[in-house]
Amino acid sequence: MAEHLVEFDSEAKPVTVQTGTLLTEAARQAGIDLSQPCGGQGRCGRCAVKVIGGHVRQRSTLRLSPDDIAQGYALACQAVVEGNVAVHIPPQDTLDRHLTTDRTVAAVTIPAGYDPAKNQPLQRVTLQLTPPSLDDQTDDWSRLQTAIRQETGITDLQVSLPLLSKIGAVLREGEWQVTAVLDSLGNCPSCPARIIDLLPGHAPLDAPLWGAAIDIGTTTVTVWLVDLLSGQVQQQVAEYNRQIRRGEDVISRIIYAGKNNGYVEMRELVLATINDLLHRACQRAKADRYDILRTTITGNSIMMHLLLGIPAGSIRTSPFVTAVNQIPILSAREVGLEIHPEATVDCLPGIASYVGADISAGVLSSGMDDTEKISLFMDIGTNGETVLGSQDWLVTCACSAGPAFEGAGVQHGMRATRGAIEEVWINGDTYEPTYRVIGDGPPRGFCGSGLISILAEMFLTGILDKGGNLNTTIPTNRIRQGAHGWEYVVAWAGGENNGLSATKDIAITHVDVDNLIRAKAAIYAGFTVLADAVGLPLEAVEQVLIGGAFGKYINVEKAVEIGLLPDMPWENFHFLGNTSVLGAYHALLDQKLRDRIKDIASRMTYIELSADNSFFEAFTSALFLPHTDLDRFPSVGKALTVS
Ligand code: FES
Numbered sequence: 354m355a356e357h358l359v360e361f362d363s364e365a366k367p368v369t370v371q372t373g374t375l376l377t378e379a380a381r382q383a384g385i386d387l388s389q390p391c392g393g394q395g396r397c398g399r400c401a402v403k404v405i406g407g408h409v410r411q412r413s414t415l416r417l418s419p420d421d422i423a424q425g426y427a428l429a430c431q432a433v434v435e436g437n438v439a440v441h442i443p444p445q446d447t448l449d450r451h452l453t454t455d456r457t458v459a460a461v462t463i464p465a466g467y468d469p470a471k472n473q474p475l476q477r478v479t480l481q482l483t484p485p486s487l488d489d490q491t492d493d494w495s496r497l498q499t500a501i502r503q504e505t506g507i508t509d510l511q512v513s514l515p516l517l518s519k520i521g522a523v524l525r526e527g528e529w530q531v532t533a534v535l536d537s538l539g540n541c542p543s544c545p546a547r548i549i550d551l552l553p554g555h556a557p558l559d560a561p562l563w564g565a566a567i568d569i570g571t572t573t574v575t576v577w578l579v580d581l582l583s584g585q586v587q588q589q590v591a592e593y594n595r596q597i598r599r600g601e602d603v604i605s606r607i608i609y610a611g612k613n614n615g616y617v618e619m620r621e622l623v624l625a626t627i628n629d630l631l632h633r634a635c636q637r638a639k640a641d642r643y644d645i646l647r648t649t650i651t652g653n654s655i656m657m658h659l660l661l662g663i664p665a666g667s668i669r670t671s672p673f674v675t676a677v678n679q680i681p682i683l684s685a686r687e688v689g690l691e692i693h694p695e696a697t698v699d700c701l702p703g704i705a706s707y708v709g710a711d712i713s714a715g716v717l718s719s720g721m722d723d724t725e726k727i728s729l730f731m732d733i734g735t736n737g738e739t740v741l742g743s744q745d746w747l748v749t750c751a752c753s754a755g756p757a758f759e760g761a762g763v764q765h766g767m768r769a770t771r772g773a774i775e776e777v778w779i780n781g782d783t784y785e786p787t788y789r790v791i792g793d794g795p796p797r798g799f800c801g802s803g804l805i806s807i808l809a810e811m812f813l814t815g816i817l818d819k820g821g822n823l824n825t826t827i828p829t830n831r832i833r834q835g836a837h838g839w840e841y842v843v844a845w846a847g848g849e850n851n852g853l854s855a856t857k858d859i860a861i862t863h864v865d866v867d868n869l870i871r872a873k874a875a876i877y878a879g880f881t882v883l884a885d886a887v888g889l890p891l892e893a894v895e896q897v898l899i900g901g902a903f904g905k906y907i908n909v910e911k912a913v914e915i916g917l918l919p920d921m922p923w924e925n926f927h928f929l930g931n932t933s934v935l936g937a938y939h940a941l942l943d944q945k946l947r948d949r950i951k952d953i954a955s956r957m958t959y960i961e962l963s964a965d966n967s968f969f970e971a972f973t974s975a976l977f978l979p980h981t982d983l984d985r986f987p988s989v990g991k992a993l994t995v996s
Pocket of ligand 1: 388389390392393394395396398399400401428430
C-alpha cells in the first residue's frame with residue numbers, strides 16, 4: 354500500500370502513513386492529542402483541522418459549513434489520507450483541569466453509630482506461630498491459616514500468588530512472629546476473607562489503614578481518601594475523566610473503544626486519571642499510597658466496563674445487556690491502581706446497561722430504600738437515571754437525555770468551571786440580560802444550571818414560544834441570524850456586562866434550544882413512565898431527591914418552568930450532591946451498608962424504555978415548554994398569566 358507524508362504546523366515531526374489512514378490517527382502517531390468529543394463519529398465538529406497543502410478524502414463534512422470546506426477545513430476523524438498533506442491544527446479548547454474546589458468538596462459526616470472495630474472489614478492481627486519441626490512438617494501456608502483461624506475465627510482465606518510466594522520468607526524473617534492484614538469482606542467468620550499483606554514482626558496496631566472511595570463519572574472522577582481507623586474522609590479530590598477527549602457521552606466512548614484497540618486506550622486514560630487523583634490525595638494527607646488497602650468503586654455500567662477493559666459493545670445494541678453487573682472482588686494489581694498491589698478493589702453492583710453502580714450507591718446514600726415515603730431519585734446527567742419507590746419497592750429507568758445539560762451539544766456549552774454563566778435574568782421590557790458567572794473573569798459559555806436558567810427566562814419573557822421557537826419579531830439586536838440560524842446573544846464579545854467582558858459573542862441558538870428541550874423532555878418522560886408503570890400519579894411522590902454534582906446547583910423554580918422537574922412544592926426537592934461517591938464511602942466503611950447496596954441492586958426493577966411505547970408518547974408530550982398539558986404545571990401557568 355502506498356505511503357504518504359503528513360506534516361503538521363506544530364512542533365510535531367512529520368509522519369509517514371499508509372493510504373486510507375485517518376488524520377486523527379496520523380496526528381496521534383505524531384504525538385498530537387486531538388480532542389474527539391463525539392468519539393470520532395463526525396457529529397460534533399470539534400476535531401476540525403485545516404488542510405493547507407495536498408488533499409484528503411472527506412467521508413463526512415457534517416458540521417462544516419460550505420465556507421469552512423472552501424477554506425480547506427476538514428473533520429480529522431473523517432478525513433482519509435490519500436497523498437502527501439500539510440495540516441494546520443487550530444487552537445483547541447483545553448480543559449480547565451482542576452475543578453473549582455468549592456464545587457467538589459462536600460461536608461461529610463461519619464455514618465451514625467459507626468464503630469471502626471465492628472463495621473469496617475479490614476483488620477491487622479499479630480500472630481505468634483509455632484516453628485515447624487521434624488515432628489510437625491505442616492506447610493507454611495497451612496500453618497499461617499491455622500494461626501489466623503485461631504486468632505480471628507476466619508476459616509476461608511484467599512491469597513494471591515505473589516503473596517503466597519513470599520509467605521515462607523516473611524515467616525522466617527520474623528522468626529515466626531508476623532502481622533497479617535486481612536479483609537474479611539463479609540464480616541462474618543464463615544465468609545471468605547482475603548489476606549492483603551504479611552509483615553515480619555509485630556507491626557503497631559495503630560499504623561495507618563487507608564481506604565479510597567472512587568466515583569468514575571462520565572465527566573468527572575472523584576476520589577475520597579478515608580482514614581479507616583477513624584472513618585473520616587481526609588481528602589476529596591476530583592478531576593475531569595481523561596476519556597472525555599475520546600467522547601463526551603457514554604455511547605461515543607463505546608464507539609471509540611470499539612475501534613483501533615480503543616479499549617486499551619480508554620482503560621489507560623481512566624486509570625491515569627484515578628492514579629493521579631490517588632497520588633494527589635495521598636500527598637495532601639501525607640499518606641503513603643501503599644497504605645491504601647481497600648477501595649470501593651462506583652460509576653455507570655459503561656465506565657465500569659471501560660475501567661476493567663471489558664468490551665461494552667453489547668450495551669448499545671438490542672437487547673442492551675452488559676457483560677457484567679456484579680463484578681467479583683479484584684485486587685489493585687489486577688485493576689491497575691497504584692496503591693498496595695493486594696488492596697481489595699470492590700466494584701459496586703450495577704442494575705442494567707444504563708443504570709449502574711452509581712445509582713445503586715446513590716439510592717443507598719439518598720436513604721429512599723429505607724423510608725415509607727414515596728420518593729423519586731434522579732441523576733440529571735447524560736443518562737438521566739431515575740428511580741421511583743420506597744422501602745418496599747423500587748423501579749428504575751434511564752432516559753438517555755444526552756449531554757446537553759452537561760454543556761455538550763450546545764454551541765457555547767461548558768462544564769461548571771470558571772467562566773461559566775450559571776444564572777441568567779432577562780428584562781421583560783428591554784430583553785436585556787444580566788447574568789452571574791462562576792469565579793472571576795469574563796463569561797466563556799453556559800454550564801447546565803445556566804442553560805436551564807436561560808431557557809426559562811427566554812420562555813417567560815416571550816423570546817421563546819411554547820414550541821421552543823424564537824420570536825424574531827421582538828425589537829432587539831440580541832435576536833439575530835447567526836452561523837447556525839436564529840440565536841439570542843447573552844454576552845457580546847468585548848462588551849461590558851456585569852462589569853465583565855466576553856472574548857466572543859455568547860449566544861443560544863435555536864439548535865441549542867431544540868437539544869435542551871429534547872433533553873428535558875426525556876428526563877420528564879422518564880419519571881412519568883415510571884409512575885405510570887406502578888399506577889401512581891406523579892402527585893403521589895412525597896419527595897424528589899436529586900443526586901449528581903450538577904443537581905446541587907439547579908434553580909428549582911426555573912427547572913419547573915421549563916418542565917424539567919415536576920411542579921410540586923419546593924420543600925419537596927432535596928439536593929444531595931454526589932450521592933454516588935457518598936454511597937461508595939459508606940460501602941467502604943461498613944460491610945452492612947455494602948450489603949444493602951447489593952440488596953438495592955438486586956431488588957430494583959428495571960424498565961427498558963426503548964421497548965416501551967408509552968415513553969415515546971410521554972416524550973412527545975413533553976417536547977414543549979413546559980409541557981403540552983399545562984395543567985401539569987399550575988405554577989408555571991400562573992407565572993405566564995402574570996407576566
Ligand atoms: S466530529 Fe470528529 S471527533 Fe467529533
